[in-house]
Amino acid sequence: MAEEENVKVAVRVRPFNSREKAMGSDIDSTMDGPRTVLTDPDTGEEKDFVFDYSYWSHDGSVEQANGYITPAAGTRICRQKKVYDDLGTGVAKNAWDGYNSTLFAYGQTGSGKSWSVVGYGINKGIVPMFSEELFHGIDEKKQAGSKTQFEVKFSMLEIYSEKVRDLLNPTPNKKKSLKIREHPKKGFYVEGLKTQYVDTYAAIEQQMEEGTHNRTIAATNMNATSSRAHTIVGITFIQKSKNKAGQETAKSSIVNLVDLAGSERAESTGATGDRLKEGAAINQSLSALGNVIAALADNAGGKKMKVPFRDSVLTKLLKNALGGNSKTIMVAAISPADINYSETLSTLRYGKPRYGLTMSRINEARKTTPNLYNLNMDAQLSGMICHLLEVGENTIGNKGCDITLQGPSMLERHAKIVYSNVHEPHGMFRLERMNTDARTLVNGEPLTGDEAEELHHNDRVMFGTTQLYVFVNPRQRDDVAVATTWMMPTYESAQNEIASHAGLAVSTETKSQELEELRRKLEEEMKAELEENEREMEEMRKSYEEKLKAAEESAG
Numbered sequence: 382m383a384e385e386e387n388v389k390v391a392v393r394v395r396p397f398n399s400r401e402k403a404m405g406s407d408i409d410s411t412m413d414g415p416r417t418v419l420t421d422p423d424t425g426e427e428k429d430f431v432f433d434y435s436y437w438s439h440d441g442s443v444e445q446a447n448g449y450i451t452p453a454a455g456t457r458i459c460r461q462k463k464v465y466d467d468l469g470t471g472v473a474k475n476a477w478d479g480y481n482s483t484l485f486a487y488g489q490t491g492s493g494k495s496w497s498v499v500g501y502g503i504n505k506g507i508v509p510m511f512s513e514e515l516f517h518g519i520d521e522k523k524q525a526g527s528k529t530q531f532e533v534k535f536s537m538l539e540i541y542s543e544k545v546r547d548l549l550n551p552t553p554n555k556k557k558s559l560k561i562r563e564h565p566k567k568g569f570y571v572e573g574l575k576t577q578y579v580d581t582y583a584a585i586e587q588q589m590e591e592g593t594h595n596r597t598i599a600a601t602n603m604n605a606t607s608s609r610a611h612t613i614v615g616i617t618f619i620q621k622s623k624n625k626a627g628q629e630t631a632k633s634s635i636v637n638l639v640d641l642a643g644s645e646r647a648e649s650t651g652a653t654g655d656r657l658k659e660g661a662a663i664n665q666s667l668s669a670l671g672n673v674i675a676a677l678a679d680n681a682g683g684k685k686m687k688v689p690f691r692d693s694v695l696t697k698l699l700k701n702a703l704g705g706n707s708k709t710i711m712v713a714a715i716s717p718a719d720i721n722y723s724e725t726l727s728t729l730r731y732g733k734p735r736y737g738l739t740m741s742r743i744n745e746a747r748k749t750t751p752n753l754y755n756l757n758m759d760a761q762l763s764g765m766i767c768h769l770l771e772v773g774e775n776t777i778g779n780k781g782c783d784i785t786l787q788g789p790s791m792l793e794r795h796a797k798i799v800y801s802n803v804h805e806p807h808g809m810f811r812l813e814r815m816n817t818d819a820r821t822l823v824n825g826e827p828l829t830g831d832e833a834e835e836l837h838h839n840d841r842v843m844f845g846t847t848q849l850y851v852f853v854n855p856r857q858r859d860d861v862a863v864a865t866t867w868m869m870p871t872y873e874s875a876q877n878e879i880a881s882h883a884g885l886a887v888s889t890e891t892k893s894q895e896l897e898e899l900r901r902k903l904e905e906e907m908k909a910e911l912e913e914n915e916r917e918m919e920e921m922r923k924s925y926e927e928k929l930k931a932a933e934e935s936a937g
């Protein structure tokens with residue numbers, strides 16, 4: 382099983398809203414396994430993003446009489462439960478173990494952040510499911526006679542232009558903000574922030590409503606929209622108990638829920654004064670957060686980088702709940718409509734750098750993403766190289782291509798695999814050469830002329846004379862309707878197939894005749910060269926003797 386990752390990024394596409402429907406919008410995104418593909422409505426250009434999870438919630442749902450949304454038969458629509466299982470259960474486990482978690486929601490206004498994080502009514506999101514599970518767990522422990530004392534506390538603040546405001550205890554002075562202090566052991570904290578004890582999810586809901594109300598008032602006072610601030614909801618879970626020696630011990634865990642201001646909103650054209658400052662502050666803290674998460678992801682992958690927590694108020698306040706055993710989850714919410722293309726692109730781009738493809742992630746991705754893997758004479762080395770294939774063109778060559786393969790007879794721009802028809806059950810993969818001299822074989826047979834060869838799962842492809850790969854199409858492989866038992870190709874079977882197509886399986890007799898002929902030719906050439914050398918030597922000797930004789934005669 383793959384190692385549990387502490388940083389996870391998910392993207393979720395919501396259904397069309399009434400405005401998008403009224404405008405007759407087209408869909409600009411598709412999802413395939415963990416990938417999200419976004420199509421530029423003007424140019425048709427496709428941009429490919431791979432996340433830990435890509436959740437399709439655009440269409441294919443059925444609303445039950447009670448409003449509960451379930452997938453229609455045969456669709457892959459993502460349920461709230463699935464999102465919780467993937468992202469929320471780790472948060473819950475972490476809380477019981479005394480570790481922290483941070484859940485970020487990111488995306489333009491109305492993109493579905495609240496839907497995933499909080500949910501609507503019966504369609505509960507991560508926070509209510511987490512809270513219910515937490516309070517349920519506490520009740521169970523109490524009923525089982527546990528002596529542990531459990532406390533749950535709630536706080537809510539916002540960061541606006543690098544200033545902190547308490548949303549549960551707002552001050553009438555709009556300029557006044559709370560101070561951030563640094564404690565040698567506890568790290569950064571907000572001085573005087575109100576924390577409220579809660580014992581049910583209903584109590585949390587009530588506090589959230591109050592905070593949101595105060596947030597709206599504050600935003601109105603500042604003449605700003607609420608989405609230009611970052612909001613942090615903090616749920617602290619404390620388990621106090623006595624150890625055998627009778628001393629009191631406490632396990633404390635913070636779960637932060639962060640609603641980020643969107644970077645795209647900072648690009649307000651011609652912004653001046655407060656608007657300009659506000660935009661700069663949003664950009665600064667978003668890039669600081671991006672850098673922190675990227676550094677954490679790299680460190681998790683084995684690197685030792687300094688994590689720049691001090692660069693913004695947001696990252697200072699989240700320091701305790703990021704890194705180490707903490708879980709970090711980013712949910713990027715996107716609209717499916719082509720009219721929102723540029724905001725969607727900016728949201729996906731923000732999530733993407735945090736997803737450095739580490740080896741374990743590639744290993745996860747290759748289970749679900751079409752790819753080419755290598756076959757090697759040494760069976761242990763087969764499958765060690767894997768090239769993931771993206772939707773659209775995947776160019777292959779020895780320099781400057783999407784996939785770089787070096788070796789004899791590899792050309793700079795050798796061939797390409799075009800992945801299209803993503804909506805079809807298996808998609809379509811066509812292999813084409815980019816040069817008539819590019820030696821490319823599919824299942825032993827060379828491609829000739831301009832023909833494109835359709836690739837199927839487990840096809841063997843040889844580029845040049847040594848680069849031998851197997852094509853993997855996970856959707857075809859996993860399709861129960863394809864009545865095939867897939868046989869794993871081996872290096873030997875692939876080489877034999879090439880040999881038999883090339884007619885190299887010629888008799889040994891013919892082979893030795895060819896060798897004999899070659900040896901005779903070489904001998905003749907060498908003999909001629911030796912004779913030529915001897916002739917030259919003889920001439921040199923003669924001329925030297927003549928010169929010597931002439932010199933002796935003149936000397937007398």
Ligand SMILES: Nc1ncnc2c1ncn2[C@@H]1O[C@H](COP(=O)(O)OP(=O)(O)OP(=O)(O)O)[C@@H](O)[C@H]1O
Nearest residue numbers: 395396438489490491492493494495496497501714
């Ligand atoms: N997965 C989904 N399934 C069904 N409806 C959804 C889904 N996601 C979002 N919606 C609907 O889209 C609308 C906007 O979603 P939501 O309020 O979650 O956006 P938001 O990003 O939180 O907005 P804001 O930034 O304004 O707070 C809501 O009416 C919600 O019901």
